Amino acid sequence: MHQVDCDVDPVxxxxxxxxxxxxxxxxxxxxxxxxxxxxxxxxxxxxLTELAHMQPNTVRPELAKALDHVRAAFEKNEAGAQR
Numbered sequence: 805m806h807q808v809d810c811d812v813d814p815v816x817x818x819x820x821x822x823x824x825x826x827x828x829x830x831x832x833x834x835x836x837x838x839x840x841x842x843x844x845x846x847x848x849x850x851x852l853t854e855l856a857h858m859q860p861n862t863v864r865p866e867l868a869k870a871l872d873h874v875r876a877a878f879e880k881n882e883a884g885a886q887r
Contacts, residue, residue, distance in 0.1 A: 817835075820833075820834055820835030820838075821833060821835045821836065838871070838874060841874045841877075842867060842870040842871050842873075842874055843855070843870075845870040845873045845874065846866060846867070846870050
């Protein structure tokens with residue numbers, strides 16, 4: 805599991821969450837999509853009310869696991885696409 809770092813580099817943050825043109829890599833605003841996938845993963849085991857009331861010390865490790873699941877699914881999809 806990866807450590808979730810709360811000290812975010814503004815340049816990196818900008819690359820994930822702002823519009824940078826139609827043909828950029830990674831795509832503009834991809835951070836929102838990744839966040840939505842992570843939230844969808846978290847929602848498999850918690851209600852919306854539970855998610856909304858999670859404390860930082862609970863949400864950080866759970867979010868890290870969800871992001872690991874998102875990454876694993878992406879890597880599996882990429883491996884399948886290369887066949």
